[in-house]
Amino acid sequence: MLDEFKKVAIYMEGHIYTDYGKMGLGVLRYLKNDIVAVIDSQNDGKNTKECLSIERSVPIVKNLELAISKGAEVLILGIAPSGGKIPKSWLLIIDKAISKNLSIINGLHDTLSSKYKNKLKDNQWIWDVRIPQFIPKIASGKAAKLNNKRILCVGTDMAVGKMTTSLEIYKWAIENKIKTSFIATGQIGITITGNGIPLDAYKVDHACGAVENMVLQKSNDDWVFIEGQGSLLNPGSTASLPLIRGSCATHMILCHRADFLTLRDYRHIKIPDLNKVIKLYEDLATACGSYPKAKIIGISLNTSKLNSKEAKNAVNSLETLTNLPVTDVIRYGPEKLGLAIN
Numbered sequence: 001m002l003d004e005f006k007k008v009a010i011y012m013e014g015h016i017y018t019d020y021g022k023m024g025l026g027v028l029r030y031l032k033n034d035i036v037a038v039i040d041s042q043n044d045g046k047n048t049k050e051c052l053s054i055e056r057s058v059p060i061v062k063n064l065e066l067a068i069s070k071g072a073e074v075l076i077l078g079i080a081p082s083g084g085k086i087p088k089s090w091l092l093i094i095d096k097a098i099s100k101n102l103s104i105i106n107g108l109h110d111t112l113s114s115k116y117k118n119k120l121k122d123n124q125w126i127w128d129v130r131i132p133q134f135i136p137k138i139a140s141g142k143a144a145k146l147n148n149k150r151i152l153c154v155g156t157d158m159a160v161g162k163m164t165t166s167l168e169i170y171k172w173a174i175e176n177k178i179k180t181s182f183i184a185t186g187q188i189g190i191t192i193t194g195n196g197i198p199l200d201a202y203k204v205d206h207a208c209g210a211v212e213n214m215v216l217q218k219s220n221d222d223w224v225f226i227e228g229q230g231s232l233l234n235p236g237s238t239a240s241l242p243l244i245r246g247s248c249a250t251h252m253i254l255c256h257r258a259d260f261l262t263l264r265d266y267r268h269i270k271i272p273d274l275n276k277v278i279k280l281y282e283d284l285a286t287a288c289g290s291y292p293k294a295k296i297i298g299i300s301l302n303t304s305k306l307n308s309k310e311a312k313n314a315v316n317s318l319e320t321l322t323n324l325p326v327t328d329v330i331r332y333g334p335e336k337l338g339l340a341i342n
Contacts, residue, residue, distance in 0.1 A: 010024045011090075013042075016060070027192065045060065068102070074104070076191065077105065098120070107129045108130065111128040149341060157260060157264055169253075233277070252281055258305070
């Protein structure tokens, strides 16, 4: 877990504006630590506030040396390439960071701890976020017997805003004095909160049990947000079903990119009518009545690629189509969805 007093730099070379930069963007938006620099030579001299829809203003620098000169003590690898492998091109900056006494936070499947264990000084560490910390029992559906509200974000695709939506409504719930908790299930959420389960690093047989274990630990909270992963529509995703089964969700929020007509990485796969997607998730979650009647209570619409007028039109159009509350939690706030949970 990252000490809250450590100063952080984020490596985002070439990916400030791409979906693969979601690790860095999530850290920029939610990490409480002092972030002293973002490393991206393509945007050297700018700051994050002028480049992104994020209030936090962090200088963007061209190299690690400048980040260290600003006080960086920890380097976060802020890019999430497809498949979670560390590109060979990163090894130079990782080697340099280790030699300069920085600690590393790595959210990818490829681990670094064993590779560098003999090079670390006493005050250095490497946190491979995607290493499971426990082996759970096989899931048994116990979460279905809980009396709280278990809120899961599901998606029409990868990287459409599931974690962001959960965290924004979670913050809203806290502000409204609701006894609530957030369960991180991916590398960004775990890095931000300091705990959780790296769901996609668990064996298939253990994934539902890992989710169930975490949900049962939060049984005394009135609302429990479970960070969503993947999509039932995506051929490369196996993460959604363990989250649905392990949590026995009572409420779901559908997350969608307003500018997407097809899947991001599979353009030959069209996103169906959202009413059909809603029915798919509800039918699967309930499983013919075997589990609690989980309903999609609203839609979180990512309008980041649209202008103001286009965004409002997209929200209004989708509300008319689905008869559900729709909002962009970053652009307009999460209240509409928070009230729908009540």
